Amino acid sequence: MRRIVVFGATSAIAAAVIARFAARGDRLHLVGRDPARLAAVASTCNSNELTTAVADFTDTDHAAALVEAARTALGGAIDLVLVAHGDLGDQARSEHDYSEAERLLRVNLLSVIALLIPLADLLARQGSGQIAVMSSVAGDRGRPRNYTYGAAKGALTIYLQGLRSRLYPLGIVVTTLKLGPVDTPMTTGHAKNSLFTTPTRLAPAIVRAIDRQTRRGREVYLPWYWRPILAIVRNTPEPLFQRLRFLSGR
Template identity: 55%
Template sequence: MTRVLILGATSAVAAEVAQIHASRGDRLHLVGRNPEKLAAVAARCAGATVSTATADFGVLGANERVLTEAITTLGQVDVALIAHGDLGDQLASERSFDEAEAILRTNFTSVVSLLIPLANHMEAGRKGRIGVITSVAGDRGRPRNYTYGAAKGALHVYLQGLRTRLYASGVTVTTLKLGPVDTPMTRDHEKTLLFSKPAAVAKDIVRVMDDGTAEAYIPARWGLIMPLVRRTPEALFQKLPFLSGR
């Protein structure tokens, strides 16, 4: 039986991932901030053994305890998905350091505070799979979301180093670079053909984590789009409203 830890389990994508693992008969431990939403996700995993715990990952000093309790509950963690994040308010982050710091804490610092004890646990056991949901926004700074993108870009670099560190111990680390997904987090965004649905994204996440893929664009079409975005010269980039606009 595979023991699966999902941090940020109440997000739309993470809830779908939980259901996939439940259908396999895996043992699940779900952690999130809202107890009612957690209970709803657990109910969708009927038939599997599921435990839950509430936590606010923004309280950085408590995150090592969150991991310790999760490990105690499961016995050991075979698969872990870190799925929490928030776009924040870009305009507010340009005027207030407190707002900028909150975005950076949610999307980078809090993730690192969870990864340190998680990686140490799996390294000691010499096995395990870690997946971290990030964003294509981390591949290039754009005016519409560059504070969020900076956090995700820093996370990409951190995960590169962590992946190489853990390689010798047999632990895989998968960077999950998601394009826009039709979820409550993007409820105020105009939905285009580039938006994906949570169920399809979840299937891709489970598949690439099963394969031990190092970095994956989800859906795969972003692996064709983002190299072009990254390599566009800045002088040209700034003149293209669909890239540089708000």
């Protein structure tokens, strides 16, 4: 039984992952912004080894307190942290309205870092543990359709690279989950294609990736086919990239 805290527990992807953790008997502490949705996620777990807390992750001044509350709720130690919150936001608005651009950076980057700082310190004191964070393939290259969100996720991925190397000598594992597009309420207004997956199909792959990285940690593309796709996207020269509308278009 692992002692697991999930930040962003009310997202559709996190909820599907949580159900799998609960089914195998893990002890869970779930943190989410919406009380009703958090209660709904908790009610599907059918577990006595579960606690919840409501929090606004953009209130970064209270991030350390959230981490300490999670440690206490789990009996004094944390084996695994899953950070799953984020927001695609309004790309078009963020191009002309600084407040929207700032909000996206705060939700997708700064609020995560605010949690990672006390979490890393806690696990370092323990001398064990794993941090898994949901990032995105959108961070691999800036594209007009989502570059504000992508910039936040790209910066988060780089931050996690540094954190992974910092914590490696201490035996702390950091896993970056680079997710492709998923059919969730967050992508309701987006046109779907064959590359989209669903939370139900993605959850087993996320759990397997986390379990397999318990000794070393790394960046994992999910679903797997995004690794070769993004290798091409990242390495396409910019003059060509800009002429290929299926890559650089809206």
